[in-house]
Amino acid sequence: MRLPSCNSLDYAGEGLPSDRGFGRIRRRRVCVACNFRFTTSRGVQLRELTVIKRNGRRVPFDRDKLVRSLMISLAKRPVDPERVEKMVSAIVRELESGGEAEIFVRGDR
Numbered sequence: 001m002r003l004p005s006c007n008s009l010d011y012a013g014e015g016l017p018s019d020r021g022f023g024r025i026r027r028r029r030v031c032v033a034c035n036f037r038f039t040t041s042r043g044v045q046l047r048e049l050t051v052i053k054r055n056g057r058r059v060p061f062d063r064d065k066l067v068r069s070l071m072i073s074l075a076k077r078p079v080d081p082e083r084v085e086k087m088v089s090a091i092v093r094e095l096e097s098g099g100e101a102e103i104f105v106r107g108d109r
Contacts, residue, residue, distance in 0.1 A: 005036035049095055050102045061103060063092055 010032040049061035
């Protein structure tokens with residue numbers, strides 16, 4: 001990347017990268033030519049999940065649909081909505097970190 005200060009392509013990392021728990025890695029850098037200091041930021045791009053229905057149709061995974069379904073199934077139980085959110089976040093995290101980008105309905109495969 002070209003630096004905005006001097007159009008140089010030569011820069012070096014300074015210190016250790018930090019993520020501060022936000023899923024983005026920030027790193028301080030310095031231009032070798034003019035000593036201009038700047039920060040770069042990189043994040044993990046998670047794959048798009050696809051749900052494969054029983055009839056073979058593919059639809060994008062919808063987190064909100066999962067939340068709605070759980071809220072309906074737990075409607076008559078004393079479950080805090082915040083707990084449902086945490087549960088859904090854990091499920092989505094597990095699906096995204098798994099090796100598959102496609103989810104089969106009813107565990108067909």
